[in-house]
Amino acid sequence: MSGPIRARWGGLRLSNIRGITIMRSLLIREFHQGRSLLAFSALLGILVPAGYVALSHTSPYRLYAVGQSELAAIFGKLILLLPLVVALFAGAGLFAAERDRGTLPVLFALPFSRRRIWLAKALAGLALTGTGAAIIVGLSVLLLPQAARAFPVAAFLPDLCLGLIFVFSVALFASTVSGSAIAAMVVALLLGGLLVLGMGFVWMGLAGPLLGYHPLLDLALWGLAFAAALLCASALVVSRGELLQSRRRHLLAFPALLAGLLVSVFLVSAVARWATRYQRDRVEVVLPLHATPGSPVLMLSTQADPVPLERGADTKGWSRRATGRETNEVGNSSRGPLYRSAYYVAIDLHSGRELFTLRQPASPDPQGVACSKDGRFAAVTTVPGSITWGQPEELYPRPSRLHVYDLQRGTRLFAGTPETAGVKVEHIDSWPQWSGSGRYLAFHASSRSIEGRNPGSLWIMHPDGTGLRDLHIWAPYPFLHRPWVWSPTEDVLYAYDDEEQLCRVPIDGQKPEVVWSLNDPAVRKTYVLALEPSPDGRWLALALSREIAGDPEGIIRITTVHAIPTSGGQGRAIATFTPHPIHPSRICNTQLAWVAEGRSLFILAGFFDGDNSHLLRWHPGESISEPTDTKLTYPARLVAIPESAEALVYPGDGDHAPLLLNEDGGLRPVLSAEFAREHSWFIGFDDTGRILTRGWRNDRPAVFASDLHTGRSQQLYP
């Protein structure tokens, strides 16, 4: 008597439910066969916490001065590495073990096509890998929560998934060409290592020159493309008739893999190019980071991704459209390969031509950019992207990269992490600054040497990466402001250090010399609000926010502006601003602008929420005065107009017209309030006196250059 019809035959389409039903038996069998792997995973998931407990209660780890938290972090990393072993085991045994036991002909004699058998095995192997990984990670984190606290395991889950897919694919391919599971594992390890090296080689050497895609860094894209090539090659070998059983399978497998990898390279390149174009069309945020006053080049950075933003009806800002995923929020976390990218662009202000574009896929928020005053050199600091989320970079910072371009020749002079003998720069935590002639580039960075880690220091180097030198001075909060400046003579830098001293730092390596110190015991902490050298190099204007203890535990901030002669004379406080009457801890916004070749210093300070702002003028050697009765009740920027005796006060609220400030302190409106509203972000001036602003065009952010008097605008970007 015939039993019920269990399943019917169907075509190989994923949408075909019958096909999936038929494969069910194969899937169950494969999964059943791999249950020992799950037991092995569970064992690993218990052994990791047990190993931690055993080690943390014995002395060997103390021998190497490893702390408890570091030990926990090591085990946290181990939690992420062990699932890769499961992936290797799961993939390597799929076909090689069948061949080893002689059951391959029995399997292939079943009424399934080779493709379906391959698919069932691959799916079951992936399911086994995923389940095994979940068991290891879940058990380990459950039993060893301190590892998850010491090391952000959750943040690396996308990397783990990618790694599992990649390792599994390599192992599956090795399984189709090997005679036993052991041999398959060896082949997988060798091949995986070669591919990882190959990825680096392609990225560093081939892709840029040949394919025109420089930051070929989309690790996820590469990993998935290679995994696809490996899976296709293994499927081809399995489905090609008897080849799997004969020694001649190698003749097919490796050429197929090579072809697949080559196709992957070109596909990745094509996808990356497409993604670049796609994202460039959807620029959401333009952050004009740097416009060197009087420079013919504007450097800006943008962020773009396919996830749509929406502009608030009642606000002028943009916000990410809610998608129900917390990870979509803009922050320091990085994104997927086709998700959020940072672009760094240099634009010739005369022709509007883009001099270079640097894309950082899956990148954190844009870092620093700088252009030399003559527009010849440009520098960009970046942090390589990853597909992690959360903020693991804080715990395990990726080394910063510095890119230096010669804009006149159109060449890249340097790209990489600066290093000198025995010392490697780790994380550049400031914007770079060019000396006046572009001979030196200065930046603040942490470093690591054989002696240990230096948390921060000021460094200089030549544009081509040579002459890297540690100036041995730590400027606090370098990412907030620029607590150092180049002297016009380029032989020294002036830097405000962590001991509340303004130092003269020779670039030839001599010991820094204190030019001025605060000497106020009541001050707990100071912030540099502005440090501006006079154009003639004789004076340094320094705006400080002093933090002193209030009553009983509050903080009071007093802002002072100091004029310090660079020749070594006694500096003096030329202005003091009292704390905010209601919120004494608020920082007083203070801006400095030298005009008329250093004959006058304008100071704009205030909280801009009432009539508590001040516009002061100081002539060197004379007393300070308040030349106008005008009180700004709105936030504004004060910027000196290059090659002029005037300065511009640019409103930040969009309801007022910009004001032109002459040397005598007279104010007169220019342009219009509408212009200021449409061009809400003032960037600076170019070498022809045009103002550079970020405005809007077709509801997308754009950068404009406008004539200061007529208001005629030219869109520069995009």
Place this chain on the structure above:
Amino acid sequence: MSDNGYAVVSQRLTKCFGRKVALDCVDIHVPVGSIYGLVGPNGAGKTTLIRCLLDLLRPTRGSLTVFGCDASRGPTVRRRIGHVAALQPMWEWMRVRELAKFMSGCYPRWNADAVSRLLDRTGIDRGARIETLSRGQRTLAALAVQIGHDPDLLILDEALTGLDPLARREILRSVIEMMHGQRRTVLIAGQDLSDMERICDHVGILVEGRLVVEAPLEALRLRTKRLRVSHAPDTQLSTPAGATSVERGLRETRFVLGDGADDVLHELRAQGLQTDADDLSLEEIVVCLAQSAPAGVG
């Protein structure tokens, strides 16, 4: 569906492994409803032919159809085929019941009763792991799950080799039961010629990759004779046309003839020679043909 009443038909089927020719222009015809014995010495190409049938190997040249379907349409063909091989490699970690359950999910039809009957009769424990079964039990378990899906064509590839008489008897009994009242086809490849002679009704003899004989077994036995000719010493008899084997003695010469044995018998007797004709067993036929290869008889 069948191809003019044949379950398996090949035309000039050739399979080469590099320079080695494993099958050389084989034209095989396995009638539907027959028990077909594929015999031949080791290395004759029997397993290669069966692997081509199962689409485990692809022919170098020629065509091979199973029930009218090209064998390269693997899954469609294999759905109708049951296959038990010598020293059947199996998934040793499985229990017998798990193997039966797995196989039941692989085929559109499943005859659980037939499987249970055979397992019960042979006393194979369903909870036993395959690795603990004896050689005979393993073959019987494999046979049980292969007849479970009611195959239209059952292939036994050296399945009887090396088994004890009881196990062989059980397998043959199962095959005959399966055939009972239904037009199923069985293809038995092997060297147990006495067993095959008992149950096969058609036979094909492969020698060095060539099908030298294919015929109904009874017809083959009827037409293949050994002629014993007595003669005076030192008499040199000429070899008759069509003789596949000649053994010359001092007073007696033996010829094995396929077609035309009766004519030769009458002719020799007409010459006054004392001539006797003996029937041959299948084994003797195969030995004679193997020795005389590549001459074809069929």
